[in-house]
Amino acid sequence: MIIYLDNAATSFPKPEETINAVQRFLTEIGGNPGRGGHPLSVEAARLIYEAREKLAGFINGKDSERLIFTGNGTESLNLAILGLLKEKDHVVTTALEHNSVMRPLDFLQKTKNVDVSVVPCRETGELDLTVLRATVTRRTKAVIINHGSNIIGSVQPLDAIRDAIGNSTLILDACQTIGNIPIDVQKDMIDIICFSCHKALFGIQGLGAVYIREGIELTPLKFGGTGSKSEYTEQPDALPDKYESGTPNTPGIAGLLGGLRFIEKTGQAEIARRKRISTERIVEGLRGIDGVIIYGEPLNSKSLPVILINVEGVEPSEVGYECNRAGICVRVGLHCSPLAHKTIGTFPRGAIRISPGYFTEDAHISHLLEVLKSIASK
Numbered sequence: 001m002i003i004y005l006d007n008a009a010t011s012f013p014k015p016e017e018t019i020n021a022v023q024r025f026l027t028e029i030g031g032n033p034g035r036g037g038h039p040l041s042v043e044a045a046r047l048i049y050e051a052r053e054k055l056a057g058f059i060n061g062k063d064s065e066r067l068i069f070t071g072n073g074t075e076s077l078n079l080a081i082l083g084l085l086k087e088k089d090h091v092v093t094t095a096l097e098h099n100s101v102m103r104p105l106d107f108l109q110k111t112k113n114v115d116v117s118v119v120p121c122r123e124t125g126e127l128d129l130t131v132l133r134a135t136v137t138r139r140t141k142a143v144i145i146n147h148g149s150n151i152i153g154s155v156q157p158l159d160a161i162r163d164a165i166g167n168s169t170l171i172l173d174a175c176q177t178i179g180n181i182p183i184d185v186q187k188d189m190i191d192i193i194c195f196s197c198h199k200a201l202f203g204i205q206g207l208g209a210v211y212i213r214e215g216i217e218l219t220p221l222k223f224g225g226t227g228s229k230s231e232y233t234e235q236p237d238a239l240p241d242k243y244e245s246g247t248p249n250t251p252g253i254a255g256l257l258g259g260l261r262f263i264e265k266t267g268q269a270e271i272a273r274r275k276r277i278s279t280e281r282i283v284e285g286l287r288g289i290d291g292v293i294i295y296g297e298p299l300n301s302k303s304l305p306v307i308l309i310n311v312e313g314v315e316p317s318e319v320g321y322e323c324n325r326a327g328i329c330v331r332v333g334l335h336c337s338p339l340a341h342k343t344i345g346t347f348p349r350g351a352i353r354i355s356p357g358y359f360t361e362d363a364h365i366s367h368l369l370e371v372l373k374s375i376a377s378k
């Protein structure tokens with residue numbers, strides 16, 4: 001039996017709606033959208049239009065043309081960061097960021113003298129809002145925040161952040177929060193939101209998205225064929241084509257539409273409730289095992305379904321090995337956020353991340369707890 005508890009990396013299994021939508025595209029549609037007038041190309045374009053409308057509606061984006069499809073959360077963040085920041089700009093970010101933020105910023109620091117300030121976080125994963133307020137100045141071009149930590153699941157308060165950063169452009173990394181907690185780009189005053197579609201949106205791998213508030217212009221990350229304005233060698237200025245060159249991942253977009261239908265049918269609150277129950281069961285079980293260290297505050301009412309642990313006296317890789325042998329899929333080691341690991345004291349050893357999903361069953365949790373108990377008692 002395989003027990004999948006790595007939903008923060010990507011959700012699995014996928015709902016039937018996702019699988020059926022991908023299969024339908026591959027068996028009945030299959031055309032290249034916007035690249036022809038034949039019925040299969042037109043049907044593919046119609047499907048993308050529907051997905052764009054639905055996803056923009058999901059985050060209350062005013063204009064679905066400002067919703068850009070990308071290859072993953074990383075590409076979304078690269079488009080926002082490399083597309084917005086120019087020579088010597090000042091940018092503020094946090095110690096909880098993923099490398100898909102830190103690495104483009106490192107590149108810009110080295111090649112364009114971009115000035116990067118990193119605001120510290122507490123061990124519990126809360127951002128230091130006083131330092132944030134003091135670090136943002138009139139010359140700050142953008143503030144980049146990881147909305148929900150992929151390491152310890154803490155969620156940052158968007159209203160307090162907006163209050164601290166004033167009118168600065170907010171780039172929100174919502175890879176872990178989209179689908180897990182409601183997001184309203186207008187009410188939450190998010191200027192650019194970047195996310196993956198293969199985690200809590202139940203899409204398949206190879207798809208991400210960005211929503212860009214009106215008035216913000218980015219330099220495209222890619223230039224090329226868009227299926228529009230084919231008579232010109234110049235990149236079109238119209239959205240979404242400006243930022244979406246090349247054949248899109250239409251099977252992935254079909255899968256996303258299926259995932260969104262599943263969320264609509266099941267209810268986001270119900271999905272969150274089930275994940276919460278699994279998280280509580282796991283944490284309560286772990287608390288009963290001597291030698292298990294739990295980081296952060298996974299039972300905080302605002303936390304994501306992400307639990308980070310270590311077992312005293314046992315290397316994380318060894319815990320991972322035993323879990324693999326027992327058919328349990330968890331993430332072990334360092335999880336693409338070195339500064340976050342330093343903040344909570346799990347650098348460079350790393351830790352074990354357990355992330356239950358909507359399809360996690362009680363029997364999976366019991367088996368996980370038994371295996372961890374046996375590892376801790378050795």
Ligand SMILES: Cc1ncc(COP(=O)(O)O)c(C=O)c1O
Nearest residue numbers: 072073074098100150175176196
């Ligand atoms: C907070 C955060 N940002 C960015 C990413 C990158 O997303 P992707 O793997 O879709 O490129 C992830 C993926 O785990 C993440 O958790």
